[in-house]
Structure formats: structure tokens, C-alpha cells
Amino acid sequence: MATLSEVARLAGVTTATVSNVLRNTQKVKPATVQKVQEAIAATGYRPNLMARALAEGKSSMVALVLPDINNPFYPEFVRVAERVARHRNYFLMVCNTDERPDIGRAYLHQIAGTLADGVLVLHTGISADDINELKTRRSPIVLASEEQVDLANRIPHVVVNFHRAGEIAGQHLLDLGHQRIGAIVGCGLEGMQLGRLDGFKSALSAAGIALAEPMVRNVSDTVAGGHEATDSLLEQHPDITAIFCTNDLMAYGASQALADRGIRIPQDISLIGITDIQLARDMRPALTTVALGIEQVATISINLLLDLIENPQHEPTIVHVPDPVLVVRASTGSVRSGT
Amino acid sequence: MATLSEVARLAGVTTATVSNVLRNTQKVKPATVQKVQEAIAATGYRPNLMARALAEGKSSMVALVLPDINNPFYPEFVRVAERVARHRNYFLMVCNTDERPDIGRAYLHQIAGTLADGVLVLHTGISADDINELKTRRSPIVLASEEQVDLANRIPHVVVNFHRAGEIAGQHLLDLGHQRIGAIVGCGLEGMQLGRLDGFKSALSAAGIALAEPMVRNVSDTVAGGHEATDSLLEQHPDITAIFCTNDLMAYGASQALADRGIRIPQDISLIGITDIQLARDMRPALTTVALGIEQVATISINLLLDLIENPQHEPTIVHVPDPVLVVRASTGSVRSGT
């Protein structure tokens, strides 16, 4: 692997000149540029990014730490984050913690400020204390799409109004006349998805309907979790007319459980999720859901991180993404007509 | 961000000693180790991995370049690759090319040998020429799970017997009595998934059935692609009794198209895929498929890459993974009884 000085020697100039050719083409005499470029081509030279990073004090890499790359939400997020990062000349390094906070912490310790210029942390169960401990070193860390925002911990956040999402879902079911509704709540690494449930409950109670505790099921945030929770719900409350899931993946599981029992959606039971992942569009019946705007959240999050890298702030920045919006598809219908 | 020399100064030793404490604890006197560790704790020191990589000539990072992180096959692959890499003390850097070969090439040029000690390339449409051009520099590149293996290009390969997978799928449908079968073939970045189709055809012709060309559909390797292809197939060949898809994602799309038309699986039409992604298990009816053994392929691939990094070979290594296996679920049934 050719180095800068080999190129320099071959071109009959010094490394400084080659370095200049590599970025500031204007400073160098055209004839020299020519010679240097020939030498680069001849040697097949490519800059050693590690050495450059050391010298510049900046790696142009950012890390995205996430809990479960198999949960389709994350790949969708990664795709847009990677694209934005690339356009801003950063590499995106995806770190999967496999749902283990200790792995997330290890990544953070090793990477933040040494391999990556900044890191975006997504639901990995890493505590604010862990992050603040790392904050001593000058390398921004931003938390995206957190369930609950703690302003006291002084960490930059991108906040999604999950409460509102739950409320919208609840309101939609109420509008369709549903009153006996089961709720399936995911429990990710950061605990129950309580904001979403609270929003849902508040919509119901505003309409004078209290959501009985036994009609709530807490399960893992997976297809299997949604399936089990639905089975349990159906056994104890066969009279429910709708199921609310705090995310689409569990709603997909719920739809399978209903299909397995020959229960029709939405004629017998309506189903609503939150997020609007691709699967929500692809499944049959297509899922009514509350779209969080993955593309928007990802774009805003990665841009915030890159902005903070290039332009450090003293005050922790909190960015709110636009409110979620209802997307009506085929999985919800009126409680009476069954349409 | 504290550096080695600050730690050294604080501990009253030199950087060499601190460096030794960081790896070869045995060489250093316990009392010194103690002092150094206190200094490390006091300063919150963490090694600068870029500097270390420069000095060691090895970054302990490997890159995984893939075309579409949204295709569920890849996250499943990534999850196991990351885990294996982590256990072998490497970071895994996931690079999504968004189906664009030029992005893949750019990643390779920038990363191979400078940021990463090696790179694993998955179906990204990067040509062997591109890779061989990079090969000058000493940093292994391995191609995993290629559709077709070209031994002449002298690049390490992990090969999957796609032909056999197609054959197994064909045989299964034949065993169930199917004769009029539609085939949906994905066209990824590396062209049609021809090995799989060839295997399928060879099973049929061995049984004396020729697969008519018009019953083959080439489409993009997505849910939507599978859906469209199924619509087209059904319109021109309403009498088919089974559909073979070269992967599960398209089979999922096919199942939606069938559901949309009120066609029952497997009573009216049987459906079989290839790969065995999670979705194949989750969908209803659960998909009969030919399992490629994602976990196995990923493990073998990443291990090969790491082996080559730690132990360079002159001859290009070709590793074959075990043959695919049939997984019978609910989407296929006998052509007569419709069971």
C-alpha cells in the first residue's frame, strides 16, 4: 500500500505538496499537480484514513448504536441515516448491541471520541449516567427517539411525541365506536412504552372510558410478543372489539394470532399500531397505524449529531420532530357495521 | 480527552510503561501497575483507537458492504456477523450501498486497507475487476453468498449451493403432484438469481416437465416485486397450482397477491420460497421454504475474513457452506387433496 511519501518521491516533490494536491488544488502549480496526479495513479495510492484522522483530530466517522438490527424499524432508520451521513461526508458505523446494555456501553466507551466523532444512540438501555461519564471527552452523543426525555441529564435529544401517537390511536378507535379495547405494550430496553400507553389512555378517559388494567399486556417488542399477548387478551376478554399495539411489529404478531383463530380483521376485531414500518404497508389487511415519520426522525437525528460535531454547543440541544399522523388502512373499521 | 502521556506524567512513569500496563500486565511491577491504574481512573483515560491502529498497522475493524439493509436477509446476516466479530475482538462496520454499485465501490476504495483490516462484500454488484484492482494492497476482501462463483478472479469466496436450493424446491412441489408451476425470479444487483432457477428447472425436467418460459417472471427482489409478478402470472396462467419464488421476500409478496384475490394457500395454490428468513416463520400461512442457513453462512463468511486477516493466504480460499435444506410449513400442499 503506497504512502504519501512514496508518491512524493516519485513525483519529485515533498509530502506537503502532495497533501496540498489532495485537497487545495488551487495552491499548487498546474504542472506540479499534473506530476503528482500521475504519481498517484502510478502507485495506486489511496490515503490512509487512520493516519489522516490522527493528524486532523477527526475521523469523519459517526456511530449509530441500536439494540436490534432485526427489528425492521432500525434498518429503515439506518438506511436514511447512512444516506444523510454520506452526503455530509461521514461514514456511518452501525453497532448492534443485541439488546445488551453492556455491549452498548462497551461500544460507547471504545468508540466515542476515539473512532467516531460522535455517536447516535437509539433505545439501547444505556443510562444517562453512562453517557454523561463519557461526555467529559469532546465528542457529542445524541439520543434519538427516546421514550421519555429527561432534560436534567443534559444530553442532546431528538424527541418524538409518543404520547400524542397513543392519543391519536385511541381517538381513532373511539371514532369508530370501539369501547372494549385491548392494549399491547412493548417493553424494550428502556422499559415499557409507557408514553404511548398513557396517550392512549388519556384519549379513552377523555371520552369517559377507563382502560381496565387487566386489558393491558406487556410483552417483548416482537412478532412473537404480539402473538402471545393477543392470545392472552382473547382468552380473558373475548368481547374486545379492538386491539391497540404500541408498535407495528407487535400488531403484525397480533394479526397472526387473530388469523390463527379465524377472527377477521377488521370485521370482528380492529387493529392499530404505531410507527408505520414498511411491513405495516405490506401486510394483509394493511395496518392502520400512527406514523412516526421514521425518515424524518432519522434525518433530524443524524443532522443534529453532525451539526453538534461541526459546531459544538454548550447547552444540550433538544429537537422535537413533527407530531405523528394517523394512517388509516384496512385493519380498522367501525364497531357496528364491521366495515 | 486525556492521552497516554498525561497518564504517564500523573503516574510518574513513561508512556511505554503505561502502554505495557494496558496490555502486558505481567511485565510491570504490581506497585507500578497500581499507580498507573489510578492515574487512568483519575484522568478517565481511554485509548485513542485511531492512534493505536496507526501504530499497530491494524485497525481491528472489518467492514460489511451490503446492498439493502431493508431487505430482512441482511439484518439477520449482520446480527450474527457482528456477534462473531465482537467475540474475535473486531468492530463490524456496516456499509449500506443502497443498491448502488458506485457507492459500494467508493466504500471499498476508501475503507479497504485504510479504515478496515478487511471487508466482506455481499451482493453489491461490485465487479471482480474493481476488487482485484484493490487487491494490490494487503487487506483481504471476501465475497459471501455469491450467485455464481468465478474461480478465475482469484477472490476468496463463500459459496452457497443455490442450484441445489432451487432443485429442492422443485422436487418438493413435484412430490406434491404439482405440474403447472409459476416461477418468480428476483433480479438483484448481480443479475437474475439464475442458479436457483436453473436448479428448479433441472428438477422439473428430470421429472419430464419443462418449465415454459412464459411462466417465469423476473422482478425486483422485494415484496412489491413478488406481488406484481404473481398478478401477472395469474392473469396469463390462471391454471397454475403452485408458485416458486427464488426468495422468501417475494414469496411474501406473492402471498399478499393471492390473499388479495381470495385465493387460498395452499388449498388453491401452493407457495414455496428460498432462504428461510424470520418472516417466513412469522407469516400466515407460514412459508415452506428452502433454508440457506443464514446463521451458518454469516458465521463462516466472517470467520473466513478474520482468518485471512490474521493469516494471509496466497491461494484464494473457496469455502462451501452445507447444502440448503427443505423446511416444510403450511404454504404447500398436495395438488389434489388441497391439504
Place this chain on the structure above:
DNA sequence: ATGAAAGCGCTAACAC
């Protein structure tokens, strides 16, 4: 417009 030289933070001989 180009060269000389210092240094980014760390590792690795080799002395002592």
C-alpha cells in the same frame, strides 16, 4: 508555489 519540520497518540524495539 514548494519545502522543512513538528506533531497527532500510540506501540515496539532496544537499552539500561
Place this chain on the structure above:
DNA sequence: GTGTTAGCGCTTTCAT
């Protein structure tokens, strides 16, 4: 055991 001394490959003043 611990210190000294070179680099790793690049960028970046500062001279010339």
C-alpha cells in the same frame, strides 16, 4: 522493570 527512541502516514504552520 522501566525509560529512550523511533516511527506509523498524514496535516499543517512557517520559511523560503
